[in-house]
Amino acid sequence: MKNKLKNKMKKVNNILIVGLGGQGVLLASDVISMAAFKSGYDIKKSEVHGMSQRGGSVTTHVRFGSKIYSPLIKRGKADFILTLKNSEIERVKDFLSSDGKVIGVPEGFLDKLENKKTLNIAMIGILSKFLDISSKIWEEVIKETVPSKFQQLNLEAFEIGREGEFFIG
Amino acid sequence: MGRMELLSGNEAIAIGAYESGVVVATAYPGTPSTEILENIKIYEEIYCQWSPNEKVALEVAMGASFAGARTLVAMKHVGVNVAADPFMTLSYTGIKGGLVLVSADDPAMHSSQNEQDNRHYAKMAKIPMLEPSDNQEAKDLVSKALEISERFDTPVLLRITTRIAHSEGRVKLYKRIENNRDYKFDKNPQKFVMIPAYARKRHAFVEDRLKKIKKYAENSELNKIELFSKDIGIITSGISYQYSKEVMPDASFLKLGMSYPLCRRKIYDFAKTVKKIFVIEEGDRFLENHIRAMGIELEAKLDELLLGELNIEKVESILYKKKYVKPKEIGRVSPPKMCTGCPHRGVFYILNRLKFTVTGDIGCYTLAVLPPLNSIDTCVCMGASIGNAIGLSKVIPEEDNKKVVAVIGDSTFIHSGITPLIDAVYNNSNITVIILDNETTAMTGGQDHPGTGITLKGNKTKALDFKKLCKAIGVSSVKTVDPYNLDEVKAAILRAKEVNGVSVVISKRKCILIDKESIKRPLKIDEEKCKICDMCIKLGCPAIIKVSEDEMGSIGKEKSIKKDKEKEKKKEKNKSKSENKSKNKSKDVPPVIDENLCTGCGLCEQVCKFDVIIPT
Numbered sequence: 001m002k003n004k005l006k007n008k009m010k011k012v013n014n015i016l017i018v019g020l021g022g023q024g025v026l027l028a029s030d031v032i033s034m035a036a037f038k039s040g041y042d043i044k045k046s047e048v049h050g051m052s053q054r055g056g057s058v059t060t061h062v063r064f065g066s067k068i069y070s071p072l073i074k075r076g077k078a079d080f081i082l083t084l085k086n087s088e089i090e091r092v093k094d095f096l097s098s099d100g101k102v103i104g105v106p107e108g109f110l111d112k113l114e115n116k117k118t119l120n121i122a123m124i125g126i127l128s129k130f131l132d133i134s135s136k137i138w139e140e141v142i143k144e145t146v147p148s149k150f151q152q153l154n155l156e157a158f159e160i161g162r163e164g165e166f167f168i169g
Numbered sequence: 170m171g172r173m174e175l176l177s178g179n180e181a182i183a184i185g186a187y188e189s190g191v192v193v194a195t196a197y198p199g200t201p202s203t204e205i206l207e208n209i210k211i212y213e214e215i216y217c218q219w220s221p222n223e224k225v226a227l228e229v230a231m232g233a234s235f236a237g238a239r240t241l242v243a244m245k246h247v248g249v250n251v252a253a254d255p256f257m258t259l260s261y262t263g264i265k266g267g268l269v270l271v272s273a274d275d276p277a278m279h280s281s282q283n284e285q286d287n288r289h290y291a292k293m294a295k296i297p298m299l300e301p302s303d304n305q306e307a308k309d310l311v312s313k314a315l316e317i318s319e320r321f322d323t324p325v326l327l328r329i330t331t332r333i334a335h336s337e338g339r340v341k342l343y344k345r346i347e348n349n350r351d352y353k354f355d356k357n358p359q360k361f362v363m364i365p366a367y368a369r370k371r372h373a374f375v376e377d378r379l380k381k382i383k384k385y386a387e388n389s390e391l392n393k394i395e396l397f398s399k400d401i402g403i404i405t406s407g408i409s410y411q412y413s414k415e416v417m418p419d420a421s422f423l424k425l426g427m428s429y430p431l432c433r434r435k436i437y438d439f440a441k442t443v444k445k446i447f448v449i450e451e452g453d454r455f456l457e458n459h460i461r462a463m464g465i466e467l468e469a470k471l472d473e474l475l476l477g478e479l480n481i482e483k484v485e486s487i488l489y490k491k492k493y494v495k496p497k498e499i500g501r502v503s504p505p506k507m508c509t510g511c512p513h514r515g516v517f518y519i520l521n522r523l524k525f526t527v528t529g530d531i532g533c534y535t536l537a538v539l540p541p542l543n544s545i546d547t548c549v550c551m552g553a554s555i556g557n558a559i560g561l562s563k564v565i566p567e568e569d570n571k572k573v574v575a576v577i578g579d580s581t582f583i584h585s586g587i588t589p590l591i592d593a594v595y596n597n598s599n600i601t602v603i604i605l606d607n608e609t610t611a612m613t614g615g616q617d618h619p620g621t622g623i624t625l626k627g628n629k630t631k632a633l634d635f636k637k638l639c640k641a642i643g644v645s646s647v648k649t650v651d652p653y654n655l656d657e658v659k660a661a662i663l664r665a666k667e668v669n670g671v672s673v674v675i676s677k678r679k680c681i682l683i684d685k686e687s688i689k690r691p692l693k694i695d696e697e698k699c700k701i702c703d704m705c706i707k708l709g710c711p712a713i714i715k716v717s718e719d720e721m722g723s724i725g726k727e728k729s730i731k732k733d734k735e736k737e738k739k740k741e742k743n744k745s746k747s748e749n750k751s752k753n754k755s756k757d758v759p760p761v762i763d764e765n766l767c768t769g770c771g772l773c774e775q776v777c778k779f780d781v782i783i784p785t
Contacts, residue, residue: 020503033337037175045337056505070415071336071408074481075496091502116765 012065019084024120118157125161183208185311199245202273223248263322267315286452391426402443510768512678552585689769699759712766
């Protein structure tokens with residue numbers, strides 16, 4: 001089991017999550033890092049608190065793999081930039097690695113969601129297709145993280161992201 | 170075998186306190202340290218409290234320690250300045266129960282007014298300092314710090330930075346060590362009463378203690394050598410270890426878990442085993458200067474790296490001797506703004522309209538310095554607004570002084586504003602102070618304080634009455650206003666300025682983030698009737714958005730942010746509306762209110778002279 005895990009975890013996954021305060025960036029990064037944690041990876045997540053509730057730009061770094069040292073991603077090394085606000089991509093685009101992917105909010109995506117506040121979880125749905133984390137764990141973590149009355153809504157949002165075909169640049 | 174959890178550094182420290190038998194924990198909230206006490210409050214075994222400020226927090230912890238209790242005090246870096254007075258002499262008295270002071274430094278000033286490096290405090294106080302490099306260590310070093318504290322009769326500084334405090338990682342947990350101690354104060358004036366005669370003896374004790382701790386540092390497993398390449402050796406501590414390891418995993422490392430006093434012999438030995446030595450540290454040249462003074466040749470660190478946080482790129486530039494290229498500022502970072510519905514907004518709108526000079530303080534309201542409110546003129550430290558206003562009033566012409574006010578938040582006023590208010594009355598000053606009472610410590614996420622009448626543990630207590638307090642101090646006039654009523658605010662400020670002596674206006678309304686009940690139906694602008702005077706834009710409300718090119722005058726940055734926001738909005742909002750808008754993208758377009766953001770506070774309704782802002 002351990003060896004198997006080791007092979008799978010050799011690669012370090014670097015995910016940068018951006019958006020504006022109040023959009024649920026912090027919750028999104030909580031879900032991703034908890035899912036990585038539960039999958040047995042070494043994980044580090046870094047964010048800056050303080051003024052993030054005031055509608056300003058928010059960035060979090062999530063890194064997971066077999067062994068993680070720095071909690072911050074190096075510029076040019078992010079495998080994924082996940083954004084909840086497409087206008088926020090520009091300021092972090094130099095973090096993206098040459099073969100990295102930007103996961104922005106697809107055109108018309110918000111209209112597909114029953115509740116716009118589930119955008120963060122829906123975006124994780126899109127991201128989840130690229131990560132070695134099982135559906136079961138995603139579901140478990142979403143259930144644990146979001147308030148119980150929004151559980152179903154968020155699980156559905158996750159599925160919309162995970163099942164949909166979107167152009168990822 | 171312990172259980173594994175995903176925890177932030179601050180959560181880990183809280184658990185560390187629990188595991189190591191801490192029974193008293195105190196703090197004043199401050200980023201990035203706040204969550205330590207917020208996570209300690211869940212333990213029944215630990216008495217914990219918010220203190221009015223860091224000095225009191227430390228003094229309370231000292232008292233408990235003097236009776237034999239294990240204690241933890243947490244504060245942000247600048248908080249240690251406030252607590253420095255007891256701290257320096259606590260080094261002399263020493264402790265009875267272990268005492269650890271957690272200093273959470275904020276390099277890069279994510280939410281601070283300076284980026285002082287608090288490692289210097291350990292040297293100044295001549296006490297040991299531990300620095301965790303990850304969250305497991307953050308937890309485990311609490312227990313180690315208490316052990317060292319009790320072994321050497323000294324307070325211990327546990328120094329962390331934002332990247333430890335607010336990063337999450339895997340942490341293994343253990344059981345709490347129950348220490349069945351009897352808490353009792355034994356009289357010992359030679360130790361606890363620092364009159365000069367006794368303090369002189371204790372100073373000798375401090376110097377001797379430092380020697381003993383130095384010896385301990387040499388043999389402690391806190392300072393670890395990892396031998397790999399003989400070409401390059403890296404001496405480092407704290408989060409800098411992680412960045413260095415990321416950049417050069419095969420180098421040899423001397424990782425200092427105890428970064429004061431230094432393990433000199435171990436450093437000499439390490440230096441002999443490697444060809445080149447680098448010191449990688451965030452902030453000042455603390456380790457570097459110590460180690461250079463030992464006569465060890467080090468590779469140079471560039472001056473520009475004294476600024477801001479360390480990161481992988483910076484460490485790379487040091488280790489590979491590449492020029493560090495500061496990343497270009499691309500795109501725009503949206504600056505934080507006062508929330509929609511923030512009760513502070515009305516006060517600053519009025520102060521801006523009145524063209525007042527405003528001595529400011531520490532809190533969310535410092536954001537009023539930004540356009541379009543442009544109404545904070547000074548901000549230095551907790552409580553400085555009132556003292557600054559007194560100073561101004563003593564030298565500027567009386568006519569100018571008629572247009573000066575000090576503004577200070579409720580928690581900040583209790584922290585450090587009461588003594589300067591006494592100064593103002595005592596020294597016959599002619600000043601006006603506006604206490605922005607939003608019934609919480611909003612900046613750090615909404616903690617209770619003596620004015621809210623609720624303790625950290627959630628128990629009811631007597632709430633401090635600001636009005637009565639001001640009266641008791643001798644303030645000539647105290648008036649309480651609702652900041653959602655602009656006329657009332659304006660009238661109260663103008664009347665206060667007519668008062669001879671010290672006047673106080675209390676702007677009282679709960680922070681919108683903790684008072685969801687006062688969120689009302691959103692407002693909208695009647696586009697047909699709007700005269701596009703843009704008065705509502707001057708409130709700086711994030712919910713009021715304007716599309717035109719010219720509305721923000723010369724503030725280019727702001728303008729483009731708004732434009733972007735509008736573009737985004739168009740994509741997201743229903744199409745018929747946005748189609749109308751995009752056709753006439755000129756300065757003649759009325760502003761719109763984002764109904765998802767609007768809290769219906771009604772300020773824009775009041776500033777609109779044409780009554781075109783109406784309920785949805």
